Amino acid sequence: MVKHLTIPTRAGVLAAVVAIALIYAQRPLVAHDGYVLCSPVNTKSIYTVDPRNSVVECVLVRGKKFVASGSLDEVKVKRTWYPWTEKVKYIPKGSIVVPGLGDSHAHILEYGKTAQLELEGTKSVDETVKLVRQHILSNPDLLGDKSRVIFGGGWDHMSWSTRQFPTSKDLDSDPVIRGRRVVLQSKDCHALWVSLAALDTCGEIPSDIEGGVVVTDVNSNPTGVLLDNAQELLKLPHPTEDELRSRFLTTVKDALSYGLTSIHDAGLDPMSLDFFEREVAREKSLPIRIYAMKHFDEQELYWGNTTIPYSGAANGWLSVRSVKIFADGALRTGGAALHHHYHDNPSTKGFMRLSEDVLVSVIPRFLKDGWQVNVHAIGDRANGLVLDAFESALKDANVTALRPRLEHAQIMTKEDMERLGGLGVIASVQPTHAISDMSYAEDRLGPSRVHQLYAFRSILNSGTRIALGTDFPVEEMNPFKTFYAAITRTTVSGQSPHGRGGWFPEQCLTREETLRGMTIDPAYASFTESTLGSIEPGKLADLVVLSQDVMRVPVDRIMETKVVATVIDGKVVYGDL
Template structure:
């Protein structure tokens, strides 16, 4: 067993007994010693390999507490539509689609956002039909809660002017009653159900691309929020073979029929992969007006969003998985959805006696003040995404109005109420760059520093709280606080070396900060090139 000593300008341990160090020693995947250079060198003994990280700052392994690995892989290998400024630009990018963008004969892309286009209106199928009259096209919105498809995709799915909205979904139609090509939430499933699945080679390429990207941005672990069975089986095989490079805390996909397989299997633990939680969706997203609100959207009177499962069905599924020993994690964006989810989690956990399973509200994005207090008093996990706030802040007021914003993206209020914060990105909806998440949590500004004082700055986190949100927070939320989240002798050797200090350095430095090395279980899974 080789021993490696890592030296750095500073090491932030997040250990209250010894918060700062200069070096750490790694042996057999664990931390052998953490302390001064002399202390660690002596503990390592003669013959230890030394890695001098120079002026770098080392922090505990950074973990994204809510993300989608397969989704990131798909976004990296199909047509990328992020920052497309118009429908014309989308069509241009589609016309140059690489071969990996096709699933069967379907052309796939993701990341469009009508809020960034002139007028901000949803697109229509006519533009797609003109360029792709016979190739089915399926383009997911940036939030993955709406899809834009062409006429051929609608034809294959059997969607016509007479097709009613499915429960928990909307088929948008024009003034003549014809489908526009935009499908919201559960209406997407009507089309995706007739698409061919990815090939095994395609799935493998996507998963490997995503995990590689995660290591490059400094992630040592990911909480995957709703993993499909085929992806889970592939990661299981990699874990058994010792080739899974990052730690993956997988939530079973609880929406479809695969949930029965997961329920029969029960919680599962491997070496780098675990599945002891399940994820359900209660509502849609704010950007596509699918988030379920108590009152109408300010910019679309008469529309209050969508509940994707009937409340009684959500409660039944939560109860069943809790009784089987699963931690239950439920997506809730709108204030009506958050009220419902709190009701479901509190009642089901009391009925099953599973309060110790650390049930989670995923996003906890817009809440009434009383529900913030309820969530905190129950000690639930609030799994929130800082960059959602900085992405949404330019148009959230138009959707919600000032009164509802008091309980929106309210990380400080949630923390002060007693909630356990676990921070993530929800990639690929947002960029997987964890440093951007640390920056947004501290500043509530975009990369240019807008707005000058931060958006609703009273909800900012301190530098220490932000770092905890990506380290000790996810560790607690995945029952790993005795193994990870801090740099202490005996714990797993998961850590990241950064070019900037995320605790004592200015927040603005995080915008251009670099990841120098990512280490998981003592193995370097990423090292920045010397010229970087």
């Protein structure tokens, strides 16, 4: 049968063209918020971190999302036919593109607070006190008002020759400091060194504090150092909204300059989440993606069944669907809960900040009510008890689906490492902790136990997913130091207790594993792997342009890496394209 074809008239064709034109005239002109980003000619330098770890020539960004990746010809197929279509932009020669970087464990407001007076790197008590004195003298507002509280952080008694805790008297021996309330956070954020005036705010100090220690002298008098839960004894005025916002913006500014596009805030200060939510209500957005862990306090009523977890508020910038629980203290300050006594202090095995009964009771309840449970656990005893609680929770909840996390997972028995993978628990670890602690680790743990510390390769081989972070301000925010530490296990000068080959080099990660641990794995750990963590069509266009190829350059050049541009939702938020 021959079909009759209807030949459109000239008027009909014109009418059709006009109709199509009207349709496109009503569409928003999106061309100028789209672009093709390409490697230098004849190179592939865009690391997508997709399931195949593909490295491609170009990526097409349109609006807030990645639309296509591949060669320029492949990407062109996806481009619009507009005469004002997307521009092709080329990154500088030698540079690369990676997905937006994530930090899976950090403390946002604490970083901004510590930045007021940074004490990292001091070599003695006297040197630290001098920094406090100089800070007061150089700030007229502080100098002229003795009622102001002076905050700082980063001191590390383990890097001092004495390796002894400082005292209030050390601060008050300086006439400029004397009589002022001074509160100085330790490097690991598990101790406060305070002046006499600050110590007086504690009132009557109890002789015993569950989950904490007030350091005392031979006469049982407080010396001015408060460990873990004892820090809560201080009674200080709450920071103002302006002070909180200043701390927040300080952190964000530095984070974007380092290529961070998302941060998991680990709930050290319960004020943080309240501030983030107020900031969203005020600004309708945030300048960086935040995955916030809600603070747990065993003294409060259980709230897991009265508070609803949420994801992607403020157009995907804020998520609150996890709870942060502290199981024990820290290795540096001797509070990590161990199975056996400290090698350098046989009088203690550390301590739990929460009892085993609380862990076994609370963890299954939170999981059953739909919360991801993220537990700070440093010592091998603490990690074992937390895994016990996770394992028992399988009776009431699908633990794997809720992706519980061990925050730090620093010292673990071989059996618990294997159990970690079998349970589907995520290990949220910090490679820079390893190179910070390796100088004193064997003294603290002894030769038979030290190999269990920061055993990243063993944990990964157990089938566990690893999400990498810094724990800033405990360590530097710099993600390139994280990258360097993970693959070398040496100081940035190439040293370690085991020589230039690295401290327990068999525990090193590969560059590919490390990049995934800083991109797609933090996304998985925050339930956002379908929208973040890799450069794939349909995902949000978060990316970073780095000044050099960290996947190939010699390790001694990694720390030279700079961020050329940071992009969130397709828009440049730092640097330039």
